[in-house]
Amino acid sequence: MAMTIDGKAISQRIKDELKEQAAALKKQGIKITLAVIQVGNDPASTVYVRNKKKGCEYIGIESLSYELPEETTQQELLSLIGELNRKEDVSGILVQLPLPAHIDEDKVIRAIDPKKDVDGFHPQSVGALCIGQPGFVSCTPAGIIQLLKRSSIEIAGKECVVLGRSNIVGKPMAVLMLRENATVTIAHSRTRDLKEVTKRADILIAAVGKPKMITADYVKEGAVVIDVGINRDENGKLCGDVDFESVEPLCSAITPVPGGVGPMTIAMLLNNCLESVRMD
Numbered sequence: 001m002a003m004t005i006d007g008k009a010i011s012q013r014i015k016d017e018l019k020e021q022a023a024a025l026k027k028q029g030i031k032i033t034l035a036v037i038q039v040g041n042d043p044a045s046t047v048y049v050r051n052k053k054k055g056c057e058y059i060g061i062e063s064l065s066y067e068l069p070e071e072t073t074q075q076e077l078l079s080l081i082g083e084l085n086r087k088e089d090v091s092g093i094l095v096q097l098p099l100p101a102h103i104d105e106d107k108v109i110r111a112i113d114p115k116k117d118v119d120g121f122h123p124q125s126v127g128a129l130c131i132g133q134p135g136f137v138s139c140t141p142a143g144i145i146q147l148l149k150r151s152s153i154e155i156a157g158k159e160c161v162v163l164g165r166s167n168i169v170g171k172p173m174a175v176l177m178l179r180e181n182a183t184v185t186i187a188h189s190r191t192r193d194l195k196e197v198t199k200r201a202d203i204l205i206a207a208v209g210k211p212k213m214i215t216a217d218y219v220k221e222g223a224v225v226i227d228v229g230i231n232r233d234e235n236g237k238l239c240g241d242v243d244f245e246s247v248e249p250l251c252s253a254i255t256p257v258p259g260g261v262g263p264m265t266i267a268m269l270l271n272n273c274l275e276s277v278r279m280d
């Protein structure tokens, strides 16, 4: 039977470590403040924002809330970001995505001061990651590295297949695995003989956004399987990209959904908030 990697427990340990570090910084007179901007009221975004603010509160980070109406113009949003960039007492800025269709997400991401880019989406952060320089790392991939390390799963020298090549998960994930000395393959919707490719993986990371797509015939016996997907199945129940029931019996370790990768994303955001004052 596979080891189920408990992301909830691991993220709680990280949050407790961060809480101590935040308290130590406070003693030195260093305050951490995260500005959280939400445009419109997409219900999923509202839940994510609420959880991020709750996380801040838990570890002792002040969060400033900017809840802007759906019809906010791009210029108004860019002006607010400019204002927050200039505020010395704001250490991190987070703009909850997705934004309404009339706002250019790339422009907004680029407007955030890279020193306050706690989501790690700014091209400067992404570039720094690629060439191994200090900078913010995208939270979900950073969380997966922590899950692997804290579960004592060796990465160096292993065959890793990352399924998905998005800017926020697949690509930074592949770079991080490379940094940890894995041999990395990135697969996507145009990959030929996908099952043959994924079956090479000692560590398979699925970030496709297709409910239960990864069944047993995609997985090598004894592989470690990390499921990034957050989807709804045909009954509306939360599920991942991996068909847990068929994959779990043949792999050596697996993350569940919920309770696997998801909780790590917020823990790593909080870690980046602490980094934002350390980077100064």
Ligand code: NDP
Pocket: 140, 163, 164, 165, 166, 167, 168, 169, 170, 187, 188, 189, 190, 194, 207, 208, 209, 210, 228, 229, 230, 231, 261, 262, 263, 265
């Ligand atoms: P995107 O839709 O941006 O990317 C999906 C990727 O999967 C693309 O690269 C796409 O290929 C590839 N893909 C799609 N269908 C197939 C297929 N049939 N075969 C092979 N590859 C395929 O998604 P994200 O990266 O943003 O998110 C992926 C999943 O992770 C989603 O379920 C999302 O909700 C979840 N997620 C979870 C987070 C967490 O905290 N746990 C955080 C972020 C995302 P191509 O590029 O060729 O189109």
